[in-house]
Amino acid sequence: MFKPVISLVTCAFLACGSSIVSAETKATDFHFKATLTEGSESLRSVELPWSIVSNLLQKSQRDLQVYNAEQKAVPFAVRFVAGSKQSEQQTRKLNFFPMGDIEKLGTILEKEGGNGRYKTIKLVQTGSRYLIIDNPKSTDREDQLPMQSLTLGWKDLGHWLPKSMKVEVSDNLAQWQSVGLKALPYRLSEGGVALENNELRFKKSISQRFIRLSGAEDFDPLLKSLQSVSAQYRRVSVVNDLKWNNVALKPTGVVNQFQYDLPPSLPIQQWRFGDLTSGSLYKGKLSTRYEQHLPAKPEQWRTRQNFLQYALQTEAGLIESTPAHASNFGRTDAWRFDFEQSVDKDNVPTLVLAWKPMELVFVAQGKGPFEIRYASHTAAASSEFSLDGLLAQVKPEKVMINDIAQLSKVTKQGDGSDYKYLLWGLLAAAVLMLLFMAKGLLRDMDS
Secondary structure, three states, rough: OOOHHHHHHHHHHHHHHHHOOOOOOOOHOOOOEEEEEEOOOOOOEEOOOOHOOOOOOOHHHOEEOOOOOOOOEEEEEEEEEOOOEEEEEEEEEEEEHHHHHHHHHHHHHOOOOOOOHOOOOOOOOOOOEEEEEEOOOOOOOOOOOOOEEEEEEOOOOOEOOOOOOOOOEEEOOOOOEEEEEEOOEEEEEEOOEEEEEEEEEEEEOOOOOOOEEEEEEEHHHHHHEEEEEEEEEEEEEEEEEEEEEOOEEEEEOOOOOOEEEOOOOOOOOEEEEEEOOOOOOEEEEEEEOOOOOOOOOOEEEEEEEEEEEEEEEEEOOOEEEOEEEEOOOOOOOEEEEEOOOOOOOOOOEEEEEHHHHHHHHHHOOOOOOOEEOOOOOOOOOOEEOHHHHOEEEEEEEEEEEEEEEEEOOOOOOOOHHHHHHHHHHHHHHHHHEEEEEEEEEHHHOOO
């Protein structure tokens, strides 16, 4: 009799507690829905607009779910939109100096001035056939693009293979470093048919001033036939496009102090004040609040930046301050601006936030139309998966947000005290019942 009663109490306690903490998420648990346009492919993606991201109520987009027409959850993933690649290219003709003309390189270096660092260098290298290519800094741009390859122009070159060719780079003509190659130049000629490659490609881009090509006797044909050398420079950079949106600062009740509560899933990168008129200037400090703060405890604020935002008219035109960076603020849930000058609540500047765009990728299981349900303090996504392996092989079809509707009023999240008291009450009841049964067991044992 004793064991079944204990088991019953324990099961009831666990079942009640679990129903409070982890009830199954349903489509009706969310405050908003966004219907999507139709597509034809199984893997689809849609960019998440500000109207969705700013209304999420949990971190890491946990309160977001994708449903089909039958209100069944489908697999999905949220990822940052990949930045756009920008490529800069340049081709330049370079001077080269075979072993017999190497003194000319010394003459050029002396004319450049600053020839002291070359005085102790023996420009004549012994023991091999070689040529040195001069790669001076470009005069038409401030920053030097990295070199990716060389193109060798030759004339009357017969059958030639670079069996012993070695490629080295240096900045001082004294210490030389070998470089890896992707492709070697060659010319194959047989029976009146020629096959050639003029390009010498490096495994890694190089930026050194001097390049030395050297080899044994099989290098002689190139030295005698080489007419020109040109270099190809290229730099590929990834530019992360940012979205900008205006938000309103609210007064805190302290003079010249205003606050903005951050949406939990908003990845802010930069900020500035918007709509500044000529002559505007705002100075002060920006503080952030740790997101772990509890209502029962004092808020913890940390000063992050001393800011100066302005729009000033000068002889050169209107000069505006640059956006301030915010990507290193860490785990914060509110920003507070303390202005040094008097700022009226009716004339507070607009806060403009830059955030990293995100897209939702989902598997179109079942019938459409598909919809996104989002914004909930308690609901958690039940079908979010890592789709990285799939996305590496398949490019998703892009669809659009068709319509957004609010399903219910968004209420402020409580501190969880009701759940806490209920759980403590259940625990106390279970302990009292156990004591009562233990007392009965002792009485039975005495009798």
